[in-house]
Amino acid sequence: MTLLNYRADALRCTRCSYCKWIPFDLMKSWRFSKGCPSVDYNHFHSYSAGGRLVTALSLLDNRIEVTDRVIDSVFKCQLCGSCDVTCKMCRFDMEPLSALRELRFKLVEEGHAVPKHKSVMEGFRTQNNMLNKVKTKRGDWADGLNLRDLSKDKAEIVFHAGCRYSYDNDLNHVAKASVSILQEAGVDFGILGKEENCCGGRAFNIGYKKDFVTAATKNIKDWTNAGVKTVVTPCADCYYTFKRLYPEIGSEIKVLHMVEFIDQLIKQGKLEFKNSVPMRVTYHDPCYLGRQGEPYIPWKGKEKKIFGQVVIYEPRKPRYNGANGIYEPPRNILRAIPGLELVEMERIKEAAWCCGAGGGVKEAYPDFFTWTANERIEEASSTGAEAIISACPWCERNFIDAMKEGDTNMKVFDVIELVYKAIRKEDF
């Protein structure tokens, strides 16, 4: 696909601006009614999905050139996918999110990448991670845990920690907790340790498609060599990348997020919660696990018209609209933890407000990611919860960073941490 494939989407956009809001049926207040952080922060229509489609069309038709404003409007967006949900509620012929990605690919290919993204990508290419950390230290988090090293050994399940959980010392206890839970449940698994590579998803989202393909190809090869049939990850970004993007380049490996895996373990009776975790919490759906975490359905086809002009696709095109995201497993887990009270925010599941970290925003636009996160923290606070729970290290990092500048007492946890607290006595 190229941007040209989405020209019809641009022409068929009616500027309804649904992409700026959460689904109206789910709106519960004025305060938490917005869906698109980008347009809410940057205001001009070009910072919405509809506006970006116009930018794409104008570029394709040579009405405009790539200016700093174009770069800013194209990249100052988390690609959180809220727009995709609301647009496609009643539209079967639009793919705004895919179009926005193609627009980024085009700009990057034409040399219009965001400078800060360029330096991140240098690290990605040399150190195979998005944090510009030393490659050899990637597996340090697992030192002393005696985990099977799949760069030398084999196992059917690989635990993929991801860049953020591998390198972020404030968060990598979650990776430790994850493997501990897997061990507790008697799961036979391994890790790739320092040989683990970035999934490539964030590179993909900031427009570096070729780099993504390189990373994905290597990961698939490593897993195949290790006999891996299932990859389990605690990171929502990795999850989306493995689940939705890897099959496009030939991966057949099953993908599970840790919350799905834990949910299954609970249902199978393999995990027992021994401890009460008395806490009132609210759950933040990561975009890439929630509305973008829908199962991959292979499709290659073309548009066809029936009844004169009604657009359908031959064969039937999968409909990714957030209906089938991973919403219940994390909630099942939280509801199963003794003493824990789950209270919901207004914008949840397909209507969740983004944490602010995605789409290269964390790397390039600090004010914007901080603002976006604070919006969510305020929403979480409004529930009366004492902690905001997520299932993605990028969300958690972003909330922690944003809170440094605020005056909230809100705590941030991963679902996995709470599970760990409930099954083990000792802290990390």
Added chain:
Amino acid sequence: MTLLKSAYQDLEDIVGPDYISDDPSIQDSYAFQWLAELVRPEQSHYMPRPVAVIMPASTEEVQAITMVCNKYHMKIKPISTGWYHWAGPIKDEDDTLQVDLRRMNRILEIDEKNMFAIVEPYVICAQLQAEVMKRGLNINIIGAGASTSIVASACAYAGMGPSTYWMGHNSDNVLGMEWVTPSGEIIRTGSLGSGDGWFCSEGPGPSIRGICRGFLGSRGGLGVYTKCAIKLSHWPGPKEFNVRGTLPAYRLPIHENFRVYTLAVPSWDAWADIYYKIYDNEIGYIFHRQFTLAGADLGPALWLILNDHTKTLNDIEEMVKRSDIKELTEELRISFQIILAGRSLRDIELQDKILDQVLAETGGWKVKRFCEDDMAEFTNVYLQRLGHKHLNFVWVGGYLGSWMQPGTPDFVKKYVPIAIKGLYRDAAGGLLVQCGGDALMGCGSTVAGGGWSGLEQFVSYDPADRESIKAGTKHMEDAITDAISNGIPPGKEAIYLSLGYKDEKIWDTLANSQQPIIFHFQRKIKEAFDPNDIGDRNYPTLPEDY
């Protein structure tokens, strides 16, 4: 069209550098407007580019911007939620400054006791409804749906919707208004001007709102409305709008005070009769012919598809061949929706009983499949919030409305067969969606309390296909011919098309109208409030010598 540096600087001084842009990509994103392709040369999707886009945060900033427009002889064109080609600049030769009001987005007050709310232009219907429902109140959401600006529908354009029948037209619901005239005065209407609060739109003496808030509204052509108070209505349902179901098939459980029905009648005469009987008996809370917008031939299948999140439009071909769907399609051919709401259980039961009697007297029926729980709950959420209105574009992204001449049900039923025949004819070549000649949608009444309807033909074309666009334009021209040759004035399509006309053509039309004096009066009003002609021709006038 470019903006003088000095003008840009003057404007930037008002709002700050973050809230003004003349970057071509920003300009284009405002020039790109729905329906432009039907009226612009070469089927371009772009109206003329604004010279810049500016985002004021207050009435005072709007006033200052207006003064700059006067100084540099630029047109001023406000947009709030904006959804039509007339939201953008109109003429290529004009320098137009687009004023995006999205930063003016606050609900300033909800006066629960006195049943009104004060809002800024970028407060949308869904936001306000969510807030007022917590207080047992509701708002009239216009037909274009939950995404629209309340200030726009109250002060500047149209204002009717499925709930207008009970909750009033927004031109009646508007109370105090704050209006920055093109000459830069801030006018506060009704009780607001006297400093007595927002509760009344009339007086003192003649109601000033009369000069700017007529049938259509000035559509951004006569200044900027920066605040208004809107009258609220009773909401006898739960305080939380708790929908269930999987998108897009959201469902709102039907509270015990409500009934949700899709009704059908055997003939268009019966359709008019049942409307009159509903008016006379004063039953109903929301009253609309909505689901036929997808066409009487394909619509029933579409609604069932929409209610099953596993289905796509690919399913429609097979579905319409099924005998049960065929039967349903016939059953729904002349149908409409009504939601009854009772202030008490005994009240809703009585309304139900009356409705049964009205149906018996007119030979009508409740459409069983659409009154089953799933469809009724979907209908409930759909019509209560009107949050699915981009469904207008469901078939292929392009929709235009033709007909919709307002009138009594007896008047409307006269043009229905002409409209049906016309759409079958115009879609026969396959360049328009063939969803049935009757894709006629409209309010139970566009005047509060009943008596006044209007049906809009939903004509779908592909905006990505020039031939289809041309067919859309031709359909509009044909609809005008059909109407005139049957002694009916042209409908909505004439307003759409006029955006692309030269001034002289519009003036000829206005001069040949039955009472051209109206447009001379409007010229005088414009001269009085817009001496430098910075408002665009969305506020129509006739030159003195016409």
Added chain:
Amino acid sequence: MEKKKEHLDRIVGAEYVFDDPQTLEAYAKDLSFVLPIKPQFVVKPKDIDEIKMLTKWANEKGTPLIPISSGPPHFYGDTVPGAPGCIIVDLSRMNKILRIDRRNRIIIIEPGVTYSQIQPELVKYGLRVTMPLLPRGNKSVIASLLERQPTLISRYNYSLPEPLRNCGVVWGCGDISYTGHAGNGSYSLDEQWNAGHIPIDPRGPNATDFMRLLTGAQGSLGIVVWASVKCEVLPSIRKLFFISANKFEDLMDFSYRLQRLRLGDELLLANNKLLATMLGNSDQVRDLKEKLPPWVMIIGISGRALLPDEKIDVQEKDLTDLVQQYGLNLQSEIVGISNKEMIDTILNPSTEPYWKLKYKGGCEDIFFLTTLEKVPHYIQIMNETANSLNYPVSDIGIYIQPQHQGVSNHCEFNLPFNPNDLKELTKIKELYSKVSEELIKHGAYFSRPYGMWANLVYNRDAQSTMVLRKIKKIFDPNYIMNPGKLCFKSL
């Protein structure tokens, strides 16, 4: 002078041009404190053509015209000439009911059609027009609606001018146009009607709501020559209920609730003095007032169209439930007057003499719009000011009429006086002036600024004044229509 008369004779016919002293005297003043000025002539045109000619002629000569539709007595000074040399255009001859359309529940009437005239005609069609409280029998329906007099059924009041819909107007500048939907069609109403264009939608035409400009204008912009008015289905059953209270505040929350629920038809609140004046003969008022509770809410319910009995039953039961929730008592009669008698007495046009004049022969009204919760404060201002001037508070009638489905409330103080008692007259003048000023100062919205109120209101609202003067210049550039009213003092 003679030449003028000749012109007028030619336009309306000599028998409809009056300049005898008695007639001129009758039109020179009303019951308000507006200074009397004799008109030069009184003319009674029969149709729009004559009015058009009159207007043309008046523009040429610079002669002011004052349209009057209702019969006397007039109360607010709006029909009293504001300058010498005026011509009264008495529209009482234009009293035809042009259409009654049962199916669309719309009537088209001329300005001389009165409430007493129209209601019996409508009954034949199973219709009625929502009325103001006890209008005098010769009150013009159109004049009442144009002046936004409050009507009794607030739930039908979707907008303050309701049920006024479309108007035919000869503007002060001499041009004719129709307002609302009728403005889209030809000047022949029959032609419009035959084409199915029924004048129901009040908005427009086009971007302007011309009808709104005419409302509250006191005839200062043009002369309305016909209007369409929306009717209700005539109830087949009606009942009145009463709720008594010692003070207004006790009824306030309940009134808010009823308005919100739109339960019932008529809804008004009256103090004992007002109700006694409505119900009793002149010699009964005082006694009746003593028997009545200080405040009464009057609620009408009706059964109309299908299942009227059940409709009444449901409303009555709902009302009963609701009243209990508010700790109030619902009574079906008050001071021993039967329900039917009460309906006949207070929900019809007034008998003669006009009810407000029964008690003392004269009555000044002070009225304005407000939200309901502010009413007690305004009553307090009224009473304190009355006390300060030794005017008997017990004589003050108070009428609260919810409008616009409860968002606005018409608050009216009736101040009866003996017009033949100079001392009382002086006192009432002072009271009227002082209370009006105080009320306006405290946020009472005088939306219909008659007489002395005009200065008080427009002096506070420079922007509206500026806009209205611009409007006046467009529609009546030579200031011939009822000069001196509102903020239209002079060119």
